[in-house]
Amino acid sequence: MDGKKSSGTDPARSLALLWGSHTKPGRSGLTVRAIVDAAIGIADAEGLDALSMRHVAERLGVGTMSLYTHVPGKSELTDLMVDRAYGELYDDVGAPSAQPGGWRGAMEFVAVRNWELYRRHPWMLQIITARPVLGPNVSLKYEAELRPLDGIGLTDVEMDSVLTLILTHVEGTARVQASLDQVQQDTGMSETEWWLASAPVLDKVMDPSHFPVASRVGQAAGQAHQGASDPVHALTFGLARILDGVAALIAQR
Amino acid sequence: MDGKKSSGTDPARSLALLWGSHTKPGRSGLTVRAIVDAAIGIADAEGLDALSMRHVAERLGVGTMSLYTHVPGKSELTDLMVDRAYGELYDDVGAPSAQPGGWRGAMEFVAVRNWELYRRHPWMLQIITARPVLGPNVSLKYEAELRPLDGIGLTDVEMDSVLTLILTHVEGTARVQASLDQVQQDTGMSETEWWLASAPVLDKVMDPSHFPVASRVGQAAGQAHQGASDPVHALTFGLARILDGVAALIAQR
DNA sequence: CCTTGTCCCGTACGATGTACGGTACAAGGT
DNA sequence: ACCTTGTACCGTACATCGTACGGGACAAGG
Numbered sequence: 001m002d003g004k005k006s007s008g009t010d011p012a013r014s015l016a017l018l019w020g021s022h023t024k025p026g027r028s029g030l031t032v033r034a035i036v037d038a039a040i041g042i043a044d045a046e047g048l049d050a051l052s053m054r055h056v057a058e059r060l061g062v063g064t065m066s067l068y069t070h071v072p073g074k075s076e077l078t079d080l081m082v083d084r085a086y087g088e089l090y091d092d093v094g095a096p097s098a099q100p101g102g103w104r105g106a107m108e109f110v111a112v113r114n115w116e117l118y119r120r121h122p123w124m125l126q127i128i129t130a131r132p133v134l135g136p137n138v139s140l141k142y143e144a145e146l147r148p149l150d151g152i153g154l155t156d157v158e159m160d161s162v163l164t165l166i167l168t169h170v171e172g173t174a175r176v177q178a179s180l181d182q183v184q185q186d187t188g189m190s191e192t193e194w195w196l197a198s199a200p201v202l203d204k205v206m207d208p209s210h211f212p213v214a215s216r217v218g219q220a221a222g223q224a225h226q227g228a229s230d231p232v233h234a235l236t237f238g239l240a241r242i243l244d245g246v247a248a249l250i251a252q253r
Numbered sequence: 254m255d256g257k258k259s260s261g262t263d264p265a266r267s268l269a270l271l272w273g274s275h276t277k278p279g280r281s282g283l284t285v286r287a288i289v290d291a292a293i294g295i296a297d298a299e300g301l302d303a304l305s306m307r308h309v310a311e312r313l314g315v316g317t318m319s320l321y322t323h324v325p326g327k328s329e330l331t332d333l334m335v336d337r338a339y340g341e342l343y344d345d346v347g348a349p350s351a352q353p354g355g356w357r358g359a360m361e362f363v364a365v366r367n368w369e370l371y372r373r374h375p376w377m378l379q380i381i382t383a384r385p386v387l388g389p390n391v392s393l394k395y396e397a398e399l400r401p402l403d404g405i406g407l408t409d410v411e412m413d414s415v416l417t418l419i420l421t422h423v424e425g426t427a428r429v430q431a432s433l434d435q436v437q438q439d440t441g442m443s444e445t446e447w448w449l450a451s452a453p454v455l456d457k458v459m460d461p462s463h464f465p466v467a468s469r470v471g472q473a474a475g476q477a478h479q480g481a482s483d484p485v486h487a488l489t490f491g492l493a494r495i496l497d498g499v500a501a502l503i504a505q506r
Numbered sequence: 507c508c509t510t511g512t513c514c515c516g517t518a519c520g521a522t523g524t525a526c527g528g529t530a531c532a533a534g535g536t
Numbered sequence: 537a538c539c540t541t542g543t544a545c546c547g548t549a550c551a552t553c554g555t556a557c558g559g560g561a562c563a564a565g566g
Contacts, residue, residue, distance in 0.1 A: 011447055011450045011451045011454070012450065012451070012454045015451055015454045015455060015458065016454060016458070019458040019459070125382075129378075129428050129429070129431075129432045132481060132482070134451065134455065136459075139459060139464055139467060140464070142464070142467045142471070143463075143464040143465075143466055143467035146466045146467055146470050147466050150466050155473075156469060156470045156472075156473035156474065157470075157473055157474050157477045159470050160470050160471070160473070160474035161474075161486065161487065161490045161491075162494075164482070164487050164491075165422075165487065165490065165491040165494060168422065168425035168426060168429075168487065168491065169418075169421065169422065169425070171425060172421035172422070172424060172425040173421060175382050176382070176421075178382075179382045194264055197264045197265065198264045198265070198268055198387065201264070201265045201268045201269060202268060202387065205268065205269070205272040206272070206389070206392060210396075211392055211393070211395070211396040212396075213396055213399045213400050213403050214392060214395045214396035214399055216409060217399050217409045217410075217412050217413050218395070218413070219409075220408075220409035220410055220413070221409065221410050221413035221414075224410045228385060229385070229417070233414065234414065234417050234418065234421065237414045237418065238414075238417075238418040238421065238495075240498070241415075241418060241495055241498030241499055241501075241502065242491075242494055242495060242498055243498070244497070244498035244501045244502070245493070245494030245495055245496070245497035245498035245501070246494055248494075248497045248498070248501065249494065249497070
């Protein structure tokens with residue numbers, strides 16, 4: 001669910017680029033690595049909307065079209081950015097499984113690490129929705145995150161399902177968090193400010209008697225979270241329920 | 254996590270538009286309702302990327318800039334589209350709570366209905382990531398989905414948390430499904446075709462001994478799902494775990 | 507009949523990704 | 537040492553986007 005096609009029509013080309021060497025310089029010293037890092041810098045600082053080929057080229061001091069010598073197009077560039085960013089996740093493939101607290105502790109570690117990564121690079125959430133980027137770092141991440149689930153009574157397919165469930169949950173809540181940050185940055189209004197500006201209009205236009213449960217619960221939740229939504233709470237609450245559910249699955253064997 | 258700012262800087266204006274009358278025609282017969290419906294038609298048929306103001310105007314046989322008389326900008330238009338689409342969800346506010354199977358049956362019903370809605374209008378997933386669209390239909394949806402959770406031993410805040418958890422899960426899996434469909438449409442390759450095209454390159458470039466668990470589990474999952482991922486399975490598996498977790502929360506009271 | 511306000515919309519501007527073709531450099535063969 | 541060939545670089549151009557601006561035309565109130 002990103003914008004245009006998420007990658008060129010040729011998977012072989014994309015894969016070769018992802019797994020190939022990114023440090024071989026052209027005659028002006030330009031490398032794939034440098035392009036990707038510049039792009040990540042821009043996306044981190046100014047958001048994915050500000051990421052344009054012209055902008056990247058300008059930052060590198062090269063002509064815009066020179067980028068196309070090293071990267072087939074923008075979608076391949078964003079794929080490269082995603083794989084590179086996922087490389088920040090774990091120092092070691094064994095990091096999650098080395099965590100205390102068994103599989104549950106490991107999965108909480110995985111969730112937190114992913115959450116923090118998405119907070120650092122919120123633009124990732126606008127890209128990864130499409131077909132997974134099968135790069136080297138993504139593969140390593142998959143291995144690292146599966147290992148703690150191995151040998152605890154789940155089938156291979158269930159291991160994949162559980163991991164997918166947890167990662168989908170983290171992505172979903174991180175997406176909400178990122179959106180809140182973005183709206184706040186765009187409008188200059190904090191979550192509570194925006195809510196305060198909306199409240200009088202809502203009161204005038206919306207009759208609470210038509211929404212008895214919604215208005216009661218919305219009031220309580222709004223008060224508790226100091227805003228329309230609290231992604232951090234959603235993350236931890238949801239993760240606890242999910243892990244309880246997985247534990248139940250394991251126990252019933 | 255959509256593109257630009259998700260709505261104008263003025264919440265009051267957006268809310269007034271959402272809750273206002275959409276059927277009052279201008280002197281050429283143009284209405285907000287007609288604009289929104291035309292936009293939805295385009296997004297359904299050609300995707301959100303094909304949705305442009307020019308395109309909408311052309312379909313309605315009016316000048317492009319005439320749209321701006323009725324709608325402040327494109328982001329407000331997409332907000333209107335979302336609220337309108339959510340109106341399709343339930344015929345009656347009591348529909349979910351009238352479902353058999355208690356709260357669990359009701360929540361399964363809610364999940365399936367949302368899932369089907371997103372399959373019908375996949376473009377919604379590219380919009381709703383930002384701050385919730387506080388329109389009339391969204392409010393009604395919130396009420397309808399909260400009711401089955403009322404009076405089953407959850408606090409008000411927990412009711413909101415549980416619903417958020419379920420909806421986030423459905424959105425996340427629906428997003429994957431939508432992405433798969435989009436990639437398939439863009440490239441003309443089915444999931445399995447794409448995988449077959451990638452496999453030889455991956456074999457050459459990726460050493461399975463470095464990813465023992467990942468390659469074993471990936472193999473098993475790929476075989477079971479006939480592709481890199483199976484969103485329908487992810488939806489049902491995840492929902493079962495989540496509801497088990499919620500049941501555990503209720504039971505421990 | 508004139509004034510005023512509102513609706514309609516043509517033109518224009520600054521973006522975007524990238525196709526195309528030209529230029530200039532580095533390496534290999536003689 | 538010179539020529540050939542391939543490839544890296546990049547300037548220009550095009551189609552597309554959202555929408556700011558201002559002018560023209562119609563409806564209603566005085």
